[in-house]
Amino acid sequence: MSGAVLTVERAGALTTVQDLGRPGYAHLGVPASGALVRAAHLLANRLVGNPGAAAGLETTVNGCAVRASCPVVVAVTGAACPVRVDGRPAAWGVPVRVPAGAVLDVGTAERGVRAYVAFAGGLDVPAVLGSRATDLLSGLGPAPLSDGARLPLGESRFGPPPYTGDVLPYGGIGAEVVLPLLPGPRADWFAPGAVGALARGRYTVSPASNRIGLRTLGPPVERLRHEELPSEGMVSGSVQVPPDGRPVVFLADHPTTGGYPVIGVVPAAALPAAAQAAPGTPLRFAPAVRTPR
């Protein structure tokens, strides 16, 4: 620990500490958690010279503002958003030097929902089961940021890396989100043609979406079997259909078991687009043709 701290000036709608999460504990009821847009988290860390597993911030919709007690190199990636240092515009997607006592302000997302902020040295909050990630479902890891909270900054061992300009910013946020759908374990609990109806249905992203799941609004999916499904394990990306028929796509903080049928599974590569889809975004499911592996 360097003794340096970040003080939260503006916590934003929901800002959490995230890293690569704590996979491997689902059998104990512990979600994997971790950054919802892993590539953006890794890029931000790379830009400031951190290992990929270093902890940073994940903001939601309207960013956050923090004051660092010592000079620190930062990078903002993920959702495109204005970045300011003590009120002056600074660059997004590249390393930025923040002087001691200056305020880094990550503004409201212009495209996407979640921005990722890496600090050289990482955030040195205590690790729980090997991860510093905030898990909103089970309450593991640090609490979401609140105004006035202080977070310890780790020591940067490498110093700011040279800016080489080889950055590939995350840009894949379209006007419509299309989520591929692989076969799920309980597809046979639904009416014949339910997967086809799901594919034809026009959905939008519900404002009730969060790190646990992307909730949808649109035509209900018709179930054939209505009995209780005993609790069973679920992977990230599972599309579960609760009794109201509106599919929920489970994200990183999802429960490790669930009691409603899973009609299909969105592959991991498509989940960042789901995590960056703002409420109201049109959403379609595209059942994948099963190809031999």
Place this chain on the structure above:
Amino acid sequence: MRALPAGEAAVLVEVADGEQAQALHAELERRRAAGELGMVTEVVPAARTVLVDGLADPRAFAADVVRWRVPPLAPAATGAVELAVRFDGPDLAEVADRWGMSPADVAATVTGTAFRVAFCGFSPGFGYLTGLPPELAVPRRASPRTSVPPGSVGLAGPYAGVYPRASPGGWQIIGTTDAVLWDAGRDPAALLAPGTAVRFTAEDAVGPAAAPAAGR
């Protein structure tokens, strides 16, 4: 045994009942320890299934696993975790009524049962304990409590369980333990993991069931 698809890297293996699920989980863990499963990330037992995630070739695994000969569940090799319980829960009298016995006999039945963690879920460190005979299954409360204190020992369906932390809950609460079920700073964090043998012991004489505290 059926192997159901669960996306690009996982298979949900479904068996006939909870005992077979526990046996399959034990066999999966044995094969995993022997390096026969590759780099799987999660093996998640549940009521009648075991989920295996992180498979390099889920279709090959699915074709293979249904042909396995899974040995029946062996008794736990190591000593059981003992949980000292005060049988003072607000639902003790109701459970005694359902079981047609006195509260002291409920305590004797629970302490006399060899339990085993079938699976975890609901919240970190919450184990679903099997071992009670099926005829002693109790329904969940019609209306769940908004907050159940940590250490509450409850019954629901065929399962017994202990709340690791305060949470809403619909289980029938028969007692309390001071044991720490979950401590993220401890290694292992969870006192109960799938397969763990558990015995309840009576901390003191069974008194009359405590009246539910105001506000609960």
